[in-house]
Amino acid sequence: MRVVLQRTKQASVSVDGEIVGQIDKGLTLLVGITHEDTLKDIQYLAEKIVHLRIFEDAEGKMNHSLKDMDGQILSISQFTLYGDTRKGRRPNFMDAxxxxxxxxxxxxxxxxxxxxxxxxxxxxxxxxxxxxxxxDGPVTLILES
Structure with a gap:
């Protein structure tokens, strides 16, 4: 499992011009799933994401987690995170x-x-x-299980 995590001040997702998901301060996640992913991978990344200390405290240090600051998540499925571009000019998505x-x-x-x-x-x-x-920051991380 692969997640691109971005700390965001606000985020939304639209389908055919209609907003289907929207958050205020929190995290936007692009989520890629591969063949071998299990519930263990899911639990590991969920725990990691919720408790990562990537939000600033009063002194400007990254000391607070999403949970600490009551942040929200916008989660977007993104099979292209498993695109393999090593050969040719068109990505291969066989790992998704x-x-x-x-x-x-x-x-x-x-x-x-x-x-x-x-x-x-x-x-x-x-x-x-x-x-x-x-x-927000910008703060962008790539997490893998």
Missing amino acids: AKPDVALLRYEEFNEALRSKGIVVETGTFGAMMDVSLVN
């Missing part, structure tokens, strides 16, 4: 999980985040989406 497996794992991941008391908004799995965000 098939849609039925990816949808199940993506939903399990979002539920794992919610079970930790986090508000989670999402896009629409498999749809062409427009994602808008104001990156």
Whole structure:
């Protein structure tokens, strides 16, 4: 499992011009699922994301987690995170999980985040989406299980 995490001041996702998910201060996650991902991978990343100390305290140091500051998550399924560009000019997506497996794992991941008391908004799995965000910092991390 691979997640690109961005600390955001606000974010939204639209499908066909209609907003389907929107958050205030928190994290925007681009979530890639591969064939081997299990519930163990989901639990590991959910725990890591909720408790990462990447929000600033009163002194400007990264000492607070998403949980500490009651932040929200905008979670976007992103199979292209498993695009392999080593050969040719067109990415190969063979490492991305098939849609039925990816949808199940993506939903399990979002539920794992919610079970930790986090508000989670999402896009629409498999749809062409427009994602808008104001990156805070910017702070962007890549996490893998």
